[in-house]
Structures are given as C-alpha cells and as structure tokens.
Amino acid sequence: xxxxxSLADSEWSDVHVVTGALKLFFRELPEPLVPxxxxxxxxxxxKLPDPQEQVERVAELVQSLPPANYATLRxxxxxxxxxxxxxxxxxxxxxxIGIVFGPTLLRPEREPVSLVAxxxxxxxxxxxxxxxxxxxxxx
Numbered sequence: 001x002x003x004x005x006s007l008a009d010s011e012w013s014d015v016h017v018v019t020g021a022l023k024l025f026f027r028e029l030p031e032p033l034v035p036x037x038x039x040x041x042x043x044x045x046x047k048l049p050d051p052q053e054q055v056e057r058v059a060e061l062v063q064s065l066p067p068a069n070y071a072t073l074r075x076x077x078x079x080x081x082x083x084x085x086x087x088x089x090x091x092x093x094x095x096x097i098g099i100v101f102g103p104t105l106l107r108p109e110r111e112p113v114s115l116v117a118x119x120x121x122x123x124x125x126x127x128x129x130x131x132x133x134x135x136x137x138x139x
Contacts, residue, residue: 015090019100026104033073034125036109038064043121046128058128059136073105073129074137081133094130098123 026033034042038061045057062070080101083092092100102123129136 023101023104026101032105032107033069033076034065034106035069039106039108042106042125046121046124054128055132055135058125058132062129062136076105077129077133077137080130084130094127095123097130098125098127102126 032039041061042058045054045061048054048057062073065073080097083090084094084097087093102125103119106122106125
C-alpha cells in the first residue's frame with residue numbers, strides 16, 4: 001500500500017528536513033536532473049572566459065534537456081530564486097545554494113579522481129542558472 005505523508009505533521013516543520021528529503025530525492029534518481037551526457041558540456045560552458053557566452057551556452061544546453069527534466073529544473077530553480085529573495089533571514093545566497101544543490105543536480109557518471117575540482121564547477125553551474133534564471137528560462 002502507498003504511504004501517505006502530510007507536510008502538516010510536525011516532523012516536516014524543520015526546513016532542513018524538507019531540504020534534505022528534496023536533495024535525497026534528486027540524488028537517488030537513476031540519472032541526475034542534468035543528464036550525464038550534458039555534464040561535460042555544462043562544465044565546459046562554465047569555463048568559457050566570457051560571462052555572456054557562458055550564459056548563452058548554458059541556455060542552449062538547458063533547452064536541449066528532455067521536457068520533464070527542463071520543467072522540473074525550471075520549477076526547482078524558480079523556487080530557489082524565491083529562497084534567495086529571503087537571504088536576510090535564511091542566509092541562502094546564490095553561492096550557498098550552489099554549494100547545496102550543485103553536486104545533486106549535476107554530477108558526472110563516474111566519480112572523478114579529485115572530488116573537489118569538479119564540485120566547484122558543479123556549484124558554479126547552479127549559481128549561473130540561478131543568477132541568470134530569466135535569460136536561461138525565458139517565460
């Protein structure tokens with residue numbers, strides 16, 4: 001039988017529990033929200049020297065996502081943009097959200113030899129998606 005959950009229950013009142021559950025959901029997907037085949041192109045886009053080119057290239061990559069991945073990523077990032085609007089209360093800057101969600105939404109198929117090197121770029125990719133949300137996900 002399917003288990004029914006109510007977000008009104010007290011166990012869900014801590015934002016860290018909800019965020020942890022959300023991150024776990026995305027981490028447990030058979031493939032990340034940004035598919036493995038797009039990991040290297042995303043990282044290459046982040047490494048481009050021109051910030052304008054970075055945004056344009058990432059926008060192209062986002063447009064190439066499968067429709068369900070695109071819609072889910074857009075919805076999640078729109079929510080995270082709203083979280084950033086309350087930075088004075090929650091301290092969730094663009095950079096902090098990148099650190100929290102980068103490795104969850106964007107990861108290589110095989111773990112790299114150096115985890116730290118790739119992680120900074122994964123975080124930067126999420127930061128770029130958030131900072132330029134309106135350009136990457138036009139209405």
